[in-house]
Amino acid sequence: MFSGVVAGKAKISKINKKDETITMAISYPTGLLSDIRIGDSISVNGTCLTAERVEPNQFQVTMMPQTFEKTTFKDLKAGDEVNVEQAMKIGSRFEGHIVTGHVDEVIPVTARHINENAIELWFSIPSWLDKQIVPQGSVTLNGVSLTVMDVKNISFSVGLIPHTQDKTNLSSLKIGDEVNLETDILGKYVQKNLSKEN
Structure with a gap:
């Protein structure tokens, strides 16, 4: 679950589209995403995605066909900017509104x-x-x-x-x-x- 108060902008560094499955690497500036770990939910342009691989200042996600069909990712390319936000923490201040990361x-x-x-x-x-x-x-x-x-x-x-x-x-x-x-x-x-x- 997210708040819609994004941490900032990141960039697609690599994107691989095979049929309706997308694998994407996203690079972000130092300090933008804190303590990101494998398995974390990250909102990328409003889509809840799982960090499958984490490297310094970069994480990788894979999207299934339903996400391909329901989002703008099918039209994006390397170098495009995306908005990123980590999932909300219990006990932190709640701003924005309840965001599921499921694009309509x-x-x-x-x-x-x-x-x-x-x-x-x-x-x-x-x-x-x-x-x-x-x-x-x-x-x-x-x-x-x-x-x-x-x-x-x-x-x-x-x-x-x-x-x-x-x-x-x-x-x-x-x-x-x-x-x-x-x-x-x-x-x-x-x-x-x-x-x-x-």
Whole structure:
């Protein structure tokens, strides 16, 4: 389980795609990920992956076909930046929101605006997730916990403050670029239980 408060940006140093299985090595700056060990869960662009091999400033993961189909990793290449976060520790301060690392859908950027020191990004909402995204609710985009600013028709917006712009790969997004979306797990349970009553 994660919080969506990413540690920072890392880079894909190697990526091997064989059919729908991906093996990937990720390099990170010294001090970015503390005490990482084999078997640890690491959020990489919002996807919960297991560190299978750990070397100084680098770890390796393998993704199965379902992850290939449900995420942007099938389109990434060596040198691309990814957001990383280690799993939450019991007893530590809980910021962001509850993030499982299970991506729901890949969605595109539909608009980008600069509002003084903030970047406003708009994304399309898949029809099957439209009831799970609400104004002032939480979403996870590429592993980053964000507050939904506005919802209009089949789109929603988020704002990137300067800290988020510096710490994550979201500020470089252009119209048409895709991100990994995870909606709020609490919203999922609410929708599921309400649908049973109808």
